[in-house]
Amino acid sequence: MIPNIAAFKDLIKDRVGLHFYNGMEGLLNAALHQRISERGKESSAEYYEKLCxxxxxxxxxxxxxxxxxxxxxREPEVLDIVCEKLVPRMLEQKGGPVRILSAGCSSGEEAYSLAIKLHQKYHDKFARSVEIHGCDIDVKILEKARAASYSSYSFRGVDPLLQQTYFTRHGNQFQLHDVIREKVTFHRSNIVKEQLQPQFDIILLRNVSIYFDVETRRLLHFNLLNILQPDGALFFGNAETLANNFGILKLKQESGHFYFCQPKTSRLQPPAASVAPRIITPVIPAQAPFVAASVPSVQQCDSWIKKALACVADKRFVEAEEWISQVLDSDIDNQEALVIKGAIALEKCEFEQTALSAQHVLELDEWSAEAKMLLGLAMMWQHHTQQAIAWFKQVVYQQPGYWPAHYYLAEMYRQSELHRPAQRTYRITLQLLNAEMNNTTANASSLRLPLSFPSNSFRFLCEHQLAQFTSQDGI
Ligand SMILES: C[S@@+](CC[C@H](N)C(=O)[O-])C[C@H]1O[C@@H](n2cnc3c(N)ncnc32)[C@H](O)[C@@H]1O
Incomplete structure (x- = not known):
């Protein structure tokens, strides 16, 4: 191991945000060894000086x-909402072209995917209506992006007809046609610190923030405040959105998709790193009106919640909603009430309401497995399979013994034709169900969700699906 690896880690994190936590240290160590040996006989201390x-x-x-x-x-639902909803709406609202940025664009596939989709939609008008930019910190990968020549590895799951339409094969490589290639401009830029101007209407920042720690992601959000247009939309990867919800940009939901936009209030400033916190004494107005003690007690709220749960169990949803409104009127952030509200909305197929309630819970507690389960179910019922998978995976990760999350994850895998993961996950579900039946799980995990998952029916469904797979394999 490079002796002064900690100093290298700090330098890299400070410059570009990349965070080498323990599991990633090996990558940094190997890269440092490679560069030091390529350069000759430098000590790691000398190499550090050079790097600075x-x-x-x-x-x-x-x-x-x-x-x-x-x-x-990649994650095509986001590309769909950008091209089918946001771009048409923005074109209608603003005079000039819509500016899109693929941030952390790597070898350009994301930016070019958008360009292809928009070309399919707008044909020649596309050149005048939309600007597409890609930026990345890695100069070498940007050369590849500009060259726009790809191996078949970049086309996982792409419709062969589309590939034939927009690419010409040269040996093992596929060259993107100029009509698309010329539409995208690439820049070297550090998205954590540098401000690309003028501002962008749509920013895709997917699968980049996973390499940053919380502190860097917060800084990134403050930078993004300056890069995003007032009515713009910023997308993270499906599974990243939550970990980026700092309240700096505002989270918005549209047709089952989450993106960030500018908050309505004036722009926030990043906290100055070295300024000591000040204690501000709240000023109480001399004439503050006296508020009568009409706030319901905690016990009162608990009793309303119990009544609401009894109504949900009897499927008397309207009545249940009334009890929940009473709780939320007096305590807008009551998590249990919000979860019940989300579950009722799910029962009524009001999926956007489910997502809003669940998202509210996650703003209060980012580890709420109940909220994630609700989001998974809401996404599933709206056929947003990839997003449902991302949410169910998070529940499984947090509550590995909670079989309904495994079951729905298996279902989503099956619907995505991921047969092996589906089979494996149905088997895990069955094991958990059997353990629950035989009472062999010390701590059968459960969530505080007023939704019923009858074990017998789910066991039957798992066995049925596994039998189907076996008969398909036998054909
Ligand atoms: C995993 S790729 C994601 C590619 C693409 N966005 C996608 O979702 O398929 C991550 C990219 O982020 C880039 N990156 C990392 N830190 C960055 C920074 N501070 N500014 C700009 N790009 C960065 C990396 O060089 C890498 O190419």
């Missing part, structure tokens, strides 16, 4: 450290 002053050397090391995994039409 040479941007060329910094870029070379960085190219060994960035993870550039990407492919065409």
């Amino acid at each position: 002053v040479s941007s060329v050397e910094f870029d070379k090391l960085l190219s060994l450290l960035t993870i550039n995994e990407t492919y065409f039409f």
Whole structure:
């Protein structure tokens, strides 16, 4: 191990945000060894000095450290909402072209996927209506993006007809046609610190923030405040959105998709790093009106919640909603009431309401497995399979013994034709169900959700699906 690896870690995090936590240290160590040996006989201390002053050397090391995994039409639902809803709406609202940024664009597949989709929609008008930019910190990968020549690895799951329409094959490589290639401009830019101007209407920042720690992600949000247009939309990867909800940008939901937009209030400033916190004494107006003690007690709220739960159990949803409104009128952030409200909305197929209630809970407690389960179910019923998978995975991760999350994850895998993961996950569900039946699980995990999952029916469904897989395999 490089002796002064901690100093390298700090330098890289400070410059570009990349965070090498323990599991990733090996990558940094290997890259440092490679660069030091390529340069000759320098000590790691000398190499550190060089790195501090040479941007060329910094870029070379960085190219060994960035993870550039990407492919065409990744998480396609987001591309759909951008091209089918946001761009048409923005074109209607503003005079000039809509500006889109693929931030952390890697070798360009994301930016070009958008360009292809928009070309399909707008044909020649596209050139005048939309600007697409890609930025990345890694200069080497940007060369690949500009060259726009790809191996079949970049086309996982892409419709072959679409590939034939927009690419020409040369040996093992596929060259993107100029009509699309010329539409995208690439820049080297550090999205954590540098402000690309003019502002963008739509920013895709997917699968980048996963390499940053919380402190860097907060800084990134303050930077994004300046890069995003007042009516713009910023998308993270499906599974990243929550970990980026700091209240700096505002989370919005549209047709089952979450994105961030500018808050209505005036712009927030990032906290100055070295300023000591000040204690501000609240000023109480001399003439403050006296508020009579009409706030319901905690016991009162608990009793309303019990009444609401009894109504939900009897499927008397309207009555249940009335009890829940009483709780929320007096305590707008009552998590249990919000979860019940989300569950009732789910029963009534009001999925947007379910998502809003669940999102409210997550703003109060980012570890609420109940809220994540509700979001998974809401996404599933709206056929947003990939998002449902992301939520169910989070529940499974937090509550590995909670079989309904495993079951629905298996269902989503099956619907996505991911047969092996589906089979494996149905089997896990069955094991958990059997353990629950035989009372062999010490701590059968459960969530405080007023939804019923009858074990017998679910066991039957799992066995049925597994039998189907076996008969398909036998054909
Ligand atoms: C895993 S790729 C994601 C590619 C694409 N957005 C996607 O979702 O398929 C992450 C990219 O983020 C880039 N990146 C990392 N830190 C960055 C920073 N501070 N500014 C700009 N790009 C950065 C990396 O170089 C890498 O190419």
